[in-house]
Amino acid sequence: DVKVTQSSRYLVKRTGEKVFLECVQDMDHENMFWYRQDPGLGLRLIYFSYDVKMKEKGDIPEGYSVSREKKERFSLILESASTNQTSMYLCASSRPGESYNEQFFGPGTRLTVL
């Protein structure tokens, strides 16, 4: 069974802390994505990566960075967490080409920044 796993289901951090969210997929997918999900706003793309060491900004990259050193792992970094980054964070992966939009999602990490 294909799988996308995220390092934590729940995380509580303090304002100003550096936060790492990890995502691992076992499907050998080229594309990986980070979204945040907020009530009434749906999913908004933060960053995506179409290959190792490659990254592209999504709609809301400010305050975030990413790292993809290995094909199976895509990390989201909050350099200095702020309360407005309290949200559900979802990681996804997909194959390239026609399957680009057929994304497999992890269970999400609910981050609270105090």
Add this chain to the structure above:
Amino acid sequence: LAKTTQPISMDSYEGQEVNITCSHNNIATNDYITWYQQFPSQGPRFIIQGYKTKVTNEVASLFIPADRKSSTLSLPRVSLSDTAVYYCLAMDSSYKLIFGSGTRLLVRP
């Protein structure tokens, strides 16, 4: 700027057919329109995708008119377990992914 618009919520009863429409303007002319289902405390799950006309799989149908300014997800004979949030996804003309804000479907007995 592309935008996707869906109804916030819908109610139905078991056994009925449910149609959820997503409006999407300024989307890429050569990319798929995709629908996802999400249950509480889970990530979204791919349901179906199409490019134009009609696509059907074992769980749903997707209707896309020729102008591709909307798409309709059709769930035949819904059951209580279809209660979930449904999202449409399209790509805009600059190849950015745009999710709709989701439609919360409640299926009643």
